[in-house]
Amino acid sequence: MNKNLPDWLNPEPWLGLAFSTADIERAINADSPNEKTLAALLSPQAADYLEPMARRAQAITRRHFGRTISLYTPLYLSNFCNGGCLYCGLAADRRAQRAVLDETQLHRELEAIKKMHFEELVLLTGERMPEADVPYLEKSISIAAEYMANVTIEVFPMSEPEYRTLADAGCTGVTLYQETYNPVVYEHMHRWGDKRDFGNRLDAPDRALRGGMRSVGIGALLGLADPVFDMLCVYRHAKYLLKNYWQAGVSISFPRIRPQMGGFQADFPVDEKMLAQYIFAMRIVLPEIPLVLSTREPRRMRDGLAGVGISKMSIASKTTVGGYSADAEESTEQFEISDERKIPEFCDMLRAKGLEPVFKNWDATYREPAHYEKS
Amino acid sequence: MLNIGDQKLGSRLFLGTGKFSSTRAMIDAVKASGTELVTVALRRFNREQAEDDLYGPLSELKNVRLMPNTSGAMNAKEAIRAALLGRELSKSPFVKLEIHPNPHHLLPDPIETYEAAIELVKQEFLVLPYIPADPVLAKRLEDIGCAAVMPLGAAIGTGKGLSTAEMIRIIIRDANVPVVVDAGLRSPSEAACALEMGCDAVLVNSAIAAAENPAAMGAAFKTGVEAGRMAYNAGLMPTSEVAVASSPLTRFLSTSD
Numbered sequence: 001m002n003k004n005l006p007d008w009l010n011p012e013p014w015l016g017l018a019f020s021t022a023d024i025e026r027a028i029n030a031d032s033p034n035e036k037t038l039a040a041l042l043s044p045q046a047a048d049y050l051e052p053m054a055r056r057a058q059a060i061t062r063r064h065f066g067r068t069i070s071l072y073t074p075l076y077l078s079n080f081c082n083g084g085c086l087y088c089g090l091a092a093d094r095r096a097q098r099a100v101l102d103e104t105q106l107h108r109e110l111e112a113i114k115k116m117h118f119e120e121l122v123l124l125t126g127e128r129m130p131e132a133d134v135p136y137l138e139k140s141i142s143i144a145a146e147y148m149a150n151v152t153i154e155v156f157p158m159s160e161p162e163y164r165t166l167a168d169a170g171c172t173g174v175t176l177y178q179e180t181y182n183p184v185v186y187e188h189m190h191r192w193g194d195k196r197d198f199g200n201r202l203d204a205p206d207r208a209l210r211g212g213m214r215s216v217g218i219g220a221l222l223g224l225a226d227p228v229f230d231m232l233c234v235y236r237h238a239k240y241l242l243k244n245y246w247q248a249g250v251s252i253s254f255p256r257i258r259p260q261m262g263g264f265q266a267d268f269p270v271d272e273k274m275l276a277q278y279i280f281a282m283r284i285v286l287p288e289i290p291l292v293l294s295t296r297e298p299r300r301m302r303d304g305l306a307g308v309g310i311s312k313m314s315i316a317s318k319t320t321v322g323g324y325s326a327d328a329e330e331s332t333e334q335f336e337i338s339d340e341r342k343i344p345e346f347c348d349m350l351r352a353k354g355l356e357p358v359f360k361n362w363d364a365t366y367r368e369p370a371h372y373e374k375s
Numbered sequence: 376m377l378n379i380g381d382q383k384l385g386s387r388l389f390l391g392t393g394k395f396s397s398t399r400a401m402i403d404a405v406k407a408s409g410t411e412l413v414t415v416a417l418r419r420f421n422r423e424q425a426e427d428d429l430y431g432p433l434s435e436l437k438n439v440r441l442m443p444n445t446s447g448a449m450n451a452k453e454a455i456r457a458a459l460l461g462r463e464l465s466k467s468p469f470v471k472l473e474i475h476p477n478p479h480h481l482l483p484d485p486i487e488t489y490e491a492a493i494e495l496v497k498q499e500f501l502v503l504p505y506i507p508a509d510p511v512l513a514k515r516l517e518d519i520g521c522a523a524v525m526p527l528g529a530a531i532g533t534g535k536g537l538s539t540a541e542m543i544r545i546i547i548r549d550a551n552v553p554v555v556v557d558a559g560l561r562s563p564s565e566a567a568c569a570l571e572m573g574c575d576a577v578l579v580n581s582a583i584a585a586a587e588n589p590a591a592m593g594a595a596f597k598t599g600v601e602a603g604r605m606a607y608n609a610g611l612m613p614t615s616e617v618a619v620a621s622s623p624l625t626r627f628l629s630t631s632d
Contacts, residue, residue: 062585064532066394117424149418214449215478247449247476288479354396359427363418365457366447 004183004198008240011232014039019046028052033285038235041281042228047273053280057309060287065311068356070290072120072314074154075109076321077101077140081126084191085179087224087257087264090126092193099321100131106140110147112324116316116343119149119360122175127195128156138169145170150362152215156194157204163211167369172362174208175217176201177255181233182225185267189224205241212369215249216241217292222275223257223266231278238286245372251290251312254279258296258338272301283309295337299349302339307355315339315346377575379553380501380522382440382468386411387570388600389442389555391580393419394532395589398432404583408593411438414471414578416446417457420464430464442503444471450484451491458495470495471525471578473505481531485512489519496520505557508539513546513554523552525578528569529559532581536565540572547573563592563599570603571611 019027019040027033027040028049040046041053078100081090090096101109113121121144125132137155144151152173153166163174180186183198190196205216218237220230234252241250256275257266270278275297283291293302293310295317306313317337318324339346347357377384390410395401405413413433420443421428433441443461448454451474458470472495474488475481483505489512495502501522506512508526516524526543529535536559537543547554553575560566566577579596586592 063534063581066532066581066584067396067400068394117427119421119424119427242479247478249478351397356395356397357427358419359424360421361418363420363447363457363460365417365460366449366453368453370449 005181006202009181009202009233009236011035011039011229011236014232015226015229017043019043021045024049025052028056028284030284033287035232035235035285038232038281038285039228041284042231042278046281047277050273050277050280053277053284054308057280057283058307060283061307061309061311064288065290065307067307067354068358068361069306069310069350070120070312070358070361071118072122072150072312073113073116073118074122074124074294074314074317074319075113075144076124076319076323077106077137078125078129078132079321080129080131082129083127083193083195085195086189086191087221087266098131100136101140101321103139103143105322105325106143108325109322110144114147116324117359120362121148121151122314123151123153123155125155127193134158134162134165138165141166141169141171145364145367149360149364150367152217154217157201158207158211160207160211163208163213164369167212170364170367172213172367173215173217173249174205174213175219175251175253176204176208177219177221177253178202178233178237179221180225181220181230181237185225202237205237206244209241209245209248209370209372212371213248214366214370215251217251217253219253219255219292221255221257222270222278223268226268227270227274227278231282235282235285238289247370247372249290251292252282252286253292253294255294255296275301276305279305279309295339298338299341303349303353306350306353315341316343377553379503380468382501384411384440384576385438386597386600387576387604388566388596389414389557389576389578390583390593391578392416392429392433393446394581394584396584398429400589401429401584402432402436403590404593405433405436405439406593407590407597408583409597410593412440412442412469414442414444415465416444417461417464418447420461422464434465440469441465441467442469442471443467444473444505445491446473446475448474448491449476449487450474451487451494454487454491455494455498458491458500459498462500468499468501469503469522470500471503471505483507483527485509488512489515492516492521493519503555508542508546510542510545510549514549517550517552521552523555523575524550525555525557527558528556528565531558533559534561534582535559536561537568537572543569543574544572563595565599566596567599567603567606570600571606573607576600 027037154175292312419429445454445457513524529538555576556569557578
């Protein structure tokens with residue numbers, strides 16, 4: 001493995017092991033799950049145990065999160081990007097229609113989202129660009145915080161002081177996927193731009209937390225590299241963050257490249273059964289961590305996974321800039337969403353499964369930046 | 376009758392209101408449980424969207440008083456702010472003071488809790504702090520004027536029961552304020568056990584919300600709590616390390632040759 005992958009993150013000892021039937025059954029019911037448990041549950045041999053894994057995942061999810069699903073929606077502020085990501089429809093060499101929301105448009109978008117009952121919002125941009133840099137984000141966050149109980153971001157990596165600026169403006173969390181934890185594949189996928197710096201991205205959640213964010217979301221874009229390797233790294237990354245920032249919230253998402261997206265063909269396609277297996281496995285080894293599923297996934301998958309490992313979901317997502325009020329310029333979407341249901345239909349599905357959709361599970365009272373410094 | 380400060384409660388079962396599959400299921404469970412005190416998180420107050428709001432439907436219930444909680448607070452400052460907002464919204468004198476800096480296991484921070492309690496007592500709240508099962512902390516909180524103490528039986532949502540029973544026994548023995556076991560209980564028998572030990576009440580959420588039939592489980596907890604209190608009042612027989620022989624071993628001392 002490339003030397004850029006730090007030792008604490010390297011899961012190689014757990015790769016390629018053969019697990020017996022007894023190993024997998026023991027892992028599913030482990031009282032004190034650990035990395036070996038996860039390796040067993042991610043292994044191809046465990047694919048025959050999806051049903052018992054799902055039952056265990058559901059029981060754990062119910063115990064820790066009850067019969068509720070937290071809901072949020074993303075808001076794309078800008079799709080300007082100088083990145084060279086092979087897999088992204090908004091890479092700089094794509095013939096995409098670019099747009100950025102001005103203040104008036106942002107207010108309109110937020111009003112439209114508020115009417116949909118949302119209280120939790122993720123603001124997104126591409127890589128760092130003059131059109132959407134930190135001062136723009138700071139302003140956008142402070143505006144969004146007037147409407148929403150909870151505002152988080154999914155944008156480019158920043159410095160600790162920059163994160164602090166955004167935390168002071170009312171931002172409570174950062175989502176930043178490493179895309180892949182395999183440095184060799186990472187370098188191949190990111191052809192140019194700031195994003196080529198693997199270490200800068202890897203360390204960004206630390207900087208975000210030190211900068212006053214209360215939570216970070218991590219994950220790997222499944223399909224870019226060996227998914228078992230990436231899932232083991234996500235686990236190690238989560239454990240590292242939990243141990244070093246014990247007051248911080250850590251969540252894990254499971255974005256998956258689908259073959260039809262932007263023409264990019266995944267070298268390591270993750271099918272639906274594999275995705276379900278990985279989610280169940282992660283729930284069993286990390287019982288208390290919110291696991292998130294987006295509208296990239298088809299409705300059948302989302303319906304099946306709600307409350308079975310997954311505790312938080314996006315809905316009614318628009319991945320175009322200005323998509324909610326349909327008032328801004330037409331722009332190209334980052335990826336095609338698969339679950340296009342409107343909120344009432346989606347909530348009806350949750351309720352039919354005995355799950356309560358929760359729109360507000362935070363309050364502006366708690367928006368003050370966090371402080372993790374040891375005295 | 377249970378007295379907490381100047382408030383009188385007919386039921387010794389307090390309920391949490393999160394984690395239910397629907398507001399309807401929550402209300403049904405509250406009614407079935409016979410509780411007169413329910414706690415609701417400020418972060419679930421949503422006056423703008425009735426469908427998503429827990430406060431509105433609860434405030435409609437007769438004989439049920441609300442206890443806003445400070446769930447979500449990482450420190451004393453945030454908890455105090457949440458308590459003040461909760462009081463403004465609910466007009467309730469109660470506050471369930473909970474400060475859990477780790478959002479995953481939700482275990483209470485004793486230092487921040489103590490700091491916040493001092494201020495909230497000054498502000499004339501009836502403060503019920505959620506605390507580790509620490510007998511010294513419990514007395515400290517009583518000394519500064521908390522209306523009750525609420526040690527955990529086990530971590531929130533774990534269903535591990537009265538894992539802290541030995542410490543809770545000491546808290547009960549030393550306390551001059553009501554002792555309420557909060558968090559960790561899984562079954563009505565565990566609630567009965569807590570009341571038999573001398574706890575004044577229990578606070579339950581997950582065990583009811585995550586049950587197959589929450590309303591039926593609420594009713595079962597009602598019975599369990601009542602049975603436990605009756606047993607406590609009736610006086611349990613002493614335990615013994617050895618069998619008590621029906622023919623005493625010392626009979627020879629009272630017989631002549």
